[in-house]
Amino acid sequence: MPKEVNREPISLDYSDTGNNNTRVLLLLHGLGSTKQDWEFQIPAFSKEYRVVVPDLRGHGNSFQENLNYGVDLMVKDVIKLLSELGLNKVIPIGFSMGGAVAFQLAYSYPDLVDKMVIVNSGPDFNAMGKLGEELLDTRTTFLKTKGLKALAKEIAYNMFPEPQQESLKNDFEIRCAANDFDAYYQSFVTLMNWGLGDKLRDIEAETLVVASDMDYSPVSFKEEYTGRMQNAQLKVIENSRHGLVLDQPSAFNKIVLDFLKDE
Numbered sequence: 487m488p489k490e491v492n493r494e495p496i497s498l499d500y501s502d503t504g505n506n507n508t509r510v511l512l513l514l515h516g517l518g519s520t521k522q523d524w525e526f527q528i529p530a531f532s533k534e535y536r537v538v539v540p541d542l543r544g545h546g547n548s549f550q551e552n553l554n555y556g557v558d559l560m561v562k563d564v565i566k567l568l569s570e571l572g573l574n575k576v577i578p579i580g581f582s583m584g585g586a587v588a589f590q591l592a593y594s595y596p597d598l599v600d601k602m603v604i605v606n607s608g609p610d611f612n613a614m615g616k617l618g619e620e621l622l623d624t625r626t627t628f629l630k631t632k633g634l635k636a637l638a639k640e641i642a643y644n645m646f647p648e649p650q651q652e653s654l655k656n657d658f659e660i661r662c663a664a665n666d667f668d669a670y671y672q673s674f675v676t677l678m679n680w681g682l683g684d685k686l687r688d689i690e691a692e693t694l695v696v697a698s699d700m701d702y703s704p705v706s707f708k709e710e711y712t713g714r715m716q717n718a719q720l721k722v723i724e725n726s727r728h729g730l731v732l733d734q735p736s737a738f739n740k741i742v743l744d745f746l747k748d749e
Contacts, residue, residue, distance in 0.1 A: 495566040499547035500540040504532030512576040513539040514584030518662040518670050520546030523581055526735035540567055544669030555672035557680040561590045579603040581731055583677055592689045593682060599691045603742055606701045606728050609711055610681035622678045629671055638662035645729040654732050686714055693718040694745040698726035
């Protein structure tokens, strides 16, 4: 039997770049990926902001062995990291699973969050209706029957199917396939069981929701929950799929930087 690990929160691997005397951006990557999701944002954002980018629990170079998983635990890890860095105010920018972590962070620790950016994500993975049920069923079945490497190949192709996206597709496939199977599976299952429900209305932070026109979930899904928030706006980037931070970085970066400068 593997020895149970009870260190929660755990230490996270992270990068910390940019101007240390200004506002802090906290970039939170997607499921099965790493801080590399933000390779086109870190150089652009760090010119004007301090940019902290962790590998979340069970991902990348962060601790992986014999852990429990869940959005709440990922938030606790992030809080520990921010405390170690002496940071008491951040702007979380969360992509996909990272968006769930950002939502929970903004709800549970409102004084810590300045503004917030949510990218192709949502506040209720456990209440996505037929879309969520099919995703949970098909992906867990795929994992158990074909394995993580095959799933990584499938996801990478769906995210980056264009010939000019070959490099993005290959890079994402490699880092997704490198995941520990149990870490990926448990991260996915616990994510699909997570949701804020009516708590979403309590989030006061000014929020930018960025959606792709060809994401897995339709723009109408983002419109619906944006409308339930106190202070949120939606921007849609055309000709982009789920991985828009990688496939449309120039358009994404401009929208985010404009939002951050708008006081």
